[in-house]
Amino acid sequence: MTVSSELTHQKQRAFQPQKLSAPRNFIVPNIIKGDTSHDSLVLEIGAGKGKHALSFAAQYPERHLIAIERTRNKFDAFAKLAAQQQSPNLDAIHADAVAWIVHAIKPNSVAKIFILYPNPEQHNPNQQWLNMPFFEFLLSRLQNGGEVVLATNIEAYMDNAEQQATNIWRLPNERYQVANDSQRTHFEVKYLARGEVCWELRMQKPKGYQTRFDNWQMTVLN
Numbered sequence: 343m344t345v346s347s348e349l350t351h352q353k354q355r356a357f358q359p360q361k362l363s364a365p366r367n368f369i370v371p372n373i374i375k376g377d378t379s380h381d382s383l384v385l386e387i388g389a390g391k392g393k394h395a396l397s398f399a400a401q402y403p404e405r406h407l408i409a410i411e412r413t414r415n416k417f418d419a420f421a422k423l424a425a426q427q428q429s430p431n432l433d434a435i436h437a438d439a440v441a442w443i444v445h446a447i448k449p450n451s452v453a454k455i456f457i458l459y460p461n462p463e464q465h466n467p468n469q470q471w472l473n474m475p476f477f478e479f480l481l482s483r484l485q486n487g488g489e490v491v492l493a494t495n496i497e498a499y500m501d502n503a504e505q506q507a508t509n510i511w512r513l514p515n516e517r518y519q520v521a522n523d524s525q526r527t528h529f530e531v532k533y534l535a536r537g538e539v540c541w542e543l544r545m546q547k548p549k550g551y552q553t554r555f556d557n558w559q560m561t562v563l564n
């Protein structure tokens with residue numbers, strides 16, 4: 343499928359990556375510099391205490407996962423477990439994912455992005471990931487055919503995400519109900535144990551998809 347350059351999202355206010363300073367103590371991981379080999383690069387945004395990241399890294403040794411968490415105490419718990427597990431294909435990053443991705447990730451380089459149980463932002467919907475101008479930048483980092491996986495227990499969040507994926511971002515997508523015995527993340531375990539329904543949206547970046555950031559890259563990565 344070839345997607346026209348007159349995409350709906352290109353009429354939206356553009357994200358301004360050049361305005362974001364690098365996260366504190368920022369260093370480009372070896373995997374980005376090309377010092378280690380891997381079949382595919384995967385990102386996780388808001389990894390919490392790292393339950394999903396740790397099991398994903400163990401299950402898929404040929405893929406490399408960069409899992410980013412902003413909250414200090416959650417990240418510390420994640421970092422401790424990551425140090426014990428010693429998976430060479432996992433980078434646990436303490437940072438705001440928006441600034442970190444802008445500074446570290448090259449265009450068209452990521453196979454998959456997980457956003458599992460993001461903060462609901464019910465009172466601040468413009469902070470929901472698919473409502474943010476940053477989402478266009480995130481899509482520019484994804485390879486053609488790459489996938490974004492979003493999970494939430496909030497039906498209204500999922501309804502909005504599905505609508506945005508279809509109408510604004512023009513991404514082929516499928517919505518599922520998460521299996522009752524799924525245990526990918528701490529929040530997933532908690533919500534399913536309470537008998538809540540959890541939803542998942544899988545969005546694909548089609549061949550020929552264009553964003554305004556396809557050639558934009560932080561100079562330090564050049």
Ligand SMILES: C[S@@+](CC[C@H](N)C(=O)[O-])C[C@H]1O[C@@H](n2cnc3c(N)ncnc32)[C@H](O)[C@@H]1O
Pocket residue numbers: 387388389390391410411412413416437438439440458459460461527528529530
């Ligand atoms: C509801 S928790 C879910 C954590 C984990 N994914 C899980 O399902 O157990 C959402 C997490 O996203 C993190 N987060 C929110 N915005 C973020 C951002 N811009 N960059 C990195 N992490 C972020 C929060 O700190 C929080 O730990």
